[in-house]
Amino acid sequence: xxxxVPRPIVQATAAxxxxxxxxxxxxxxxxxxxxxxxxxxxxxxxxRDRIIADRGQADVDYMRRxxxxxxxxAASARASLFLTAVPVVGPAFWLYGAGALGxxxxxxxxxxxxNVMHGQYDWTRDPALASTExxxxxxCPGDQWRHSHNYLHHTFTNVVGKDRDIGYGILxxxxxxxWKVWDLANPVKxxxxxxxxxxxxxxxxxETERIIRREKTFxxxxxxxxxxxxxxxxxxxxxxxxxxxxxxxxxxxxLAANATANLMRxxxxxxxxxxxxxxxxxxxxxxxxxxxESKGHWYFRQLLGSANIQGSKLFHLMSGNLSHQIEHHLxxxxxxxxxxxxxxxxxEICERYGLPYNSRGFSAQLGSTWRKIWRLALP
Numbered sequence: 001x002x003x004x005v006p007r008p009i010v011q012a013t014a015a016x017x018x019x020x021x022x023x024x025x026x027x028x029x030x031x032x033x034x035x036x037x038x039x040x041x042x043x044x045x046x047x048r049d050r051i052i053a054d055r056g057q058a059d060v061d062y063m064r065r066x067x068x069x070x071x072x073x074a075a076s077a078r079a080s081l082f083l084t085a086v087p088v089v090g091p092a093f094w095l096y097g098a099g100a101l102g103x104x105x106x107x108x109x110x111x112x113x114x115n116v117m118h119g120q121y122d123w124t125r126d127p128a129l130a131s132t133e134x135x136x137x138x139x140c141p142g143d144q145w146r147h148s149h150n151y152l153h154h155t156f157t158n159v160v161g162k163d164r165d166i167g168y169g170i171l172x173x174x175x176x177x178x179w180k181v182w183d184l185a186n187p188v189k190x191x192x193x194x195x196x197x198x199x200x201x202x203x204x205x206x207e208t209e210r211i212i213r214r215e216k217t218f219x220x221x222x223x224x225x226x227x228x229x230x231x232x233x234x235x236x237x238x239x240x241x242x243x244x245x246x247x248x249x250x251x252x253x254x255l256a257a258n259a260t261a262n263l264m265r266x267x268x269x270x271x272x273x274x275x276x277x278x279x280x281x282x283x284x285x286x287x288x289x290x291x292x293e294s295k296g297h298w299y300f301r302q303l304l305g306s307a308n309i310q311g312s313k314l315f316h317l318m319s320g321n322l323s324h325q326i327e328h329h330l331x332x333x334x335x336x337x338x339x340x341x342x343x344x345x346x347x348e349i350c351e352r353y354g355l356p357y358n359s360r361g362f363s364a365q366l367g368s369t370w371r372k373i374w375r376l377a378l379p
Contacts, residue, residue: 026283026285026289026300026301026304027297027300030353030354030355031354032300032353032355034294034296034297036296036353037294037296037297037299037300038294038295038296039296040296040299040300040349040353040355041294041295041296041297041298041299041300042296043349044299044330044331044346044349045295047331047342047345047346048330048331048334051331051334051335051338051341051342052334055123055335059121059335059337059338060121060124060126060129062335062337063112063115063116063121063129063335063337066107066111066112066317067112069107070104070107070108070112071104073100073101073103073104073107074100074101074104074105074108076096076100077096077097077098077099077100077101077104077257077261078097078101078243080093080094080096080097080100081093081094081097081243081247081250081253081254081257082247082250084097084247084250084253084254084257085249085250085253094253094257097254097257098256098257098258098260098261098264099261099264101257101258101261102260102261102262102263102264102265103264103318104261105137105138105261105262105264105265106264106265106268106269106318107317107318108136108137108138109136109137109138109265109269109320110268110269110272110318110319110320110322111317111318111319111320111321111336112136112320113134113135113136113137113138114136114320114322114336115320115321115335115336116129116130116131116134117131117134117136117142117145117146117150118131118150118332118333119131119150119333120332120333120334120335120336121335131146132146137235138198138201138202138235138265139198139199139201139202139228139231139232139235139236140198140201140202140204140228140231141202141227141228141231144202144204144205144224144227144228145201147205148164148165148204148205149165150332152164152165153165154329154332156290157301157302157305157306157329158277158282158283158284158285158301158304158305159284159285159286159287159289159290159301160174160176160177160284160285160286160287161286161287162287162290164204164207165277166277166284168193168200168204169204169207169208169209169210170189170193170209171186171189171190171193171373171376172186172376172377173278173372173373173376174284174376175284175376176284176286179376179378179379183376183377183378184377184378185377186373186374186376186377187370187373187374187377190370190373193270194266194267194270194271195263195266195267196266197265197266197267197269197270198262198265198266198269199232202228202231202232203225203228205224205228206221206224206225206228207221208221239258239259239261239262240255240258240259243258244258268318271362271366272309272319272320272322272323273322274366274369275307275309275325275362275365275366275369276306276307276308276309276322276323276325276328276365277305277306277307277325278369278372278373279307279358279360279364279365279366279368279369279372280368280371280372281307281356281358281368282304282305282306282307282358283301283304283305284305285301285305289301299330300355302326302329302330303326303329303330303350303355303356303357304355304356305329306325306326306328306329306358307325307326307358307359307360307365308323308324308325308326308327308343308357308358308359308360309323309325309359309360309361309362309365310323310359310360310361310362311323311361311362313340315362316339316340320336321336321337321339321340322336324336324339324340324343326343326346326357326358326359327339327342327343327346330346347359
């Protein structure tokens with residue numbers, strides 16, 4: 001298998017210059033002509049080519065260390081939950097069990113699952129790191145996620161009407177989406193999605209909003225829902241039935257710890273992902289703007305549709321390096337651990353071309369995102 005990166009929807013051709021006045025509207029705001037966009041893209045290509053040529057054992061060793069740490073945390077967390085009835089120190093064992101399990105689930109989803117399933121390690125030919133074989137500890141089936149995320153989202157990033165990650169089918173996260181009375185519940189819906197984010201992602205490919213609008217039938221979408229429910233039953237059965245039963249009289253204690261760990265993962269994943277896509281300053285695009293899209297314009301769109309979150313190395317690790325969402329959207333198939341290395345180069349290129357590089361602290365991006373959720377609840 002070879003890793004692939006989403007490419008422009010349609011390559012520019014000699015027959016497409018008429019798009020310059022209409023399709024390039026957003027680029028024109030920054031004074032960018034087609035030839036400038038191609039030069040911009042060529043500089044980013046050079047970064048990507050250099051990292052691809054430099055990939056090696058160090059990248060593999062890094063991912064294997066993360067997997068080892070993740071498995072150790074999960075095993076020690078499960079073991080500690082058998083000791084929560086020990087006098088005096090029992091509560092400490094519970095706190096460690098719930099917390100370590102939550103961290104293990106975050107690492108599994110963010111730094112391991114998300115990145116491996118992007119094909120970032122397919123070049124190793126290691127079956128354990130193969131994007132098409134890997135599955136994660138979350139209720140969304142891997143093949144569904146690879147379709148909705150790797151293909152739809154990363155190809156049509158922030159294209160209204162194409163990228164279903166803009167609002168996940170239930171939120172109004174773009175002014176380009178017509179306002180409806182139901183959007184007054186935007187903050188409530190966002191909170192519900194945050195609390196049950198794993199199941200929200202599982203329902204993503206079902207496209208329930210299109211079923212409600214009768215654009216698709218339930219029978220058409222049932223196979224997708226069925227596969228999601230099967231995996232949900234499997235993982236929820238483990239967390240809320242099997243593991244608690246194994247601890248016998250500590251059933252409720254273990255149940256609470258597992259629920260806490262899943263909640264930790266959901267709150268964190270929602271916050272990191274929304275901070276990377278929806279804070280003020282990110283752009284949305286029309287379908288017309290992507291017609292005849294060249295490689296340079298594709299890079300430009302990825303840049304403007306993304307935002308970074310500043311933080312420590314530990315913060316970047318726990319975010320799956322999605323704190324470098326700009327670099328991730330530019331180079332989704334590069335090992336994510338390399339994003340910290342190339343981020344200063346990307347920022348310098350953006351500054352030379354007069355383009356925004358949206359990067360702020362976590363609290364600033366999160367606050368901005370929630371203000372947007374509340375603002376777009378209104379007409």
